[in-house]
Amino acid sequence: MTKDGDRERELKNSRGILAPELTRMRSNVYQIDLSKGEIKSFDTPLEIVRSYLGGRGLNMYYLYKYLKPKIDPLSPDNVLIFGTGLLTGSGLPNSGRFNISAKSPESSVLGDSNCGGFFGPELRFAGVDRLIITGRAEKPTYVYVEDGNIELREAGRYWGLNTLEVQKSLREDLGRDIQIACIGQAGENLVRFANIINGVKNAAGRGGLGAVMGSKNLKAVVARGNLGVPIAHPEQFVEKVREIRDYLTSSKIVQTLGRVGTPLLYEVSNHLGAIRTNNSQLNAFEDTLDAEVVHQYVEKMLSCYACVVHCRHRNYGGEGPEYTTTVLLGANVGISDTQQMVELNNLCNDLGMDVSSTGTIIAWAIELFQKGYLNRKSAGRELEFGDYEMVRSLMTDISRRTGLGDVLAESTRAVKHFGEETKDFLIAVKGLPQSDPHDCRYLKSFALGIAVASRGADHLRNRPTLDIMDLPPELMKKIYGVPIDNNPTSYRTKEHMVYFHENIYSIIDSLGICKFVCHGFNSPRLLGYKHFSDLIKVATDLDFTRKDFEEIAQRIVDLERMINNREGITRKDDTLPRRYFDEPMKLRLGKGHRIDREKFQEMLSGYYRLRGWDENGSPSPERVRQLESLYG
């Protein structure tokens, strides 16, 4: 590649039939101002692609640039970015993912959500790498993207439809060969944990980005792509896909994921006593939500685009459930009936709400009812764990913002309504309810991970769990670069784990590939930096070394922290739900375990030191200047 990234590539394909326009590697951006109806486009300079890759990385680059600090996330000022990764849609294994980013209306800090399915690749096939959307449309609108052309179209007739209905209607009107990212009623009604859905269940789930779309009067983004993603070395493509496919599918964890999906984790977590149950008042639940039982409701396993794992379930009436749902809409709200849990999963997706927040907030409300903060009159009904009909009707009420649903739709902000002391029972960090079903009181590395995660209590920013696998010490040292204390309840050396996982995940999210095939998520094997280099080389001819990736990861994590610092995040916010500190777990292996406040603070300081942040959790002024200098 030349330095401006704009050189027309020599035609390499044997047919010689492609116009040069289609064969350039570039990263283009379309800026849409919905208030003015204006659309502009420009290319991301190659130097910036080298610095942030794409996906989450480039989204952060532009979010830091365009997002004004302290704005109301539901105002026209919020900046909503749809960004594909450097490898998204390349056709290389598991290259189906993209990121949506904005300021979160749920947490008021960074909102960033990674999503699978087929939408991200289609956006690239349509010749668009990134959409930056600001303003607010006067009337319900959808964005239509086809082959580098973008139109704002009237969406009045789709307003009020759930996520399934709107996609079916758009496909009837426009043809079936489109991909859609849309919101349901929850997004329209500004539920602060509304998600953005593509297909039946692929969600940009976390942080309430669906409410950002709703606030902009934006019902959907529709893509149809007849162009394509240029591949620098087509002659190596088939061999590389086959090699990676063989490597991945020989892995036991990939095989198991492909057979039953993420619910495989339920049994092992339950054995450990790490299943969030009844709003974390308990830590283990019934075996009716084990993967093998859940699988009785599954018709077929499906893939996202270019995926060799196929961990998605087509159930009898929808898609899912993931492990997260089995617990958050099962154990956490006391539902042990497998079919009821699957029904709640399907409803939550149709309404367009994040299952993690929905299950956490409803479980919190039930406990508040138990403790007398809510009563029959104020809640409009009895709230009890295990009451399927109640949970179902409450979910619908939240999506419509009626009755108690209107208060719970405010997510963690409902503390203002119920009283400050109710925060003590809320399983959230930085205003974001915890995503993962994992009760963190046992596994200390995991606890540090959700405390520092840049979007709030979330496992997909780092998820350090290898210390529970009892791997050989030399292997742990090889992975993390330092010896790691293999005792999962120890507080020592865990900052190194969080640091490493945070770095590699930020790269994975920026490439647009899936964490399930990558090193460190569920396995000490699978794809790592060396594989990433090879894949990028085949697709783009760009060269990256391990050192390059580590520097890029540090840039991304630092920039995310700078965004959060601007919103007022400091050390005091890098903490855990009170319950994790003060109440020991009651059941199974985890019995008696909790997080020690003092030792937690030591872990946190160690993490800051590794990141080069000060004791208050801020990158140095020099580092801030250095990253800001990239804006030219």
Added chain:
Amino acid sequence: MAKKVYASFRLCTGCELCSSACSVMNFGLNNPRRSGITIKRDLFERYEVQHICRHCEEPPCVEACISGAMIKNTENGLVEHDEAKCVGCWSCMMVCPYDAIVQIRLEAEDRIVAFKCDGCPERDTPACVEVCPTEALVYQ
């Protein structure tokens, strides 16, 4: 009998790696639409089915072709399509019982032609079969 690609829709998880491999190999860029094998997938209607040329013994597309672009190679058994001769009448698409022929735009020539599986005559195993992760495609 010459080997053929056989597809099982039950084993297909809809990943489109097959289409992508075909697209990259033929065009140097990836778009599953520009491929000799396409996955008709509908998450809402709940199916995914591979559409690929069966290289029929008596191909209706060859019969229907008005320009001589589509021919049956009697030596290797493959149904071959010469894009240079294609006039874009779509007769082949209309008669194909397997919906295995697509339209593609030749940007450099600014025209649209029919495109289908050529059987990967230069490879031991067709690219789509090589990359399929679930053995939903076999070559025998």
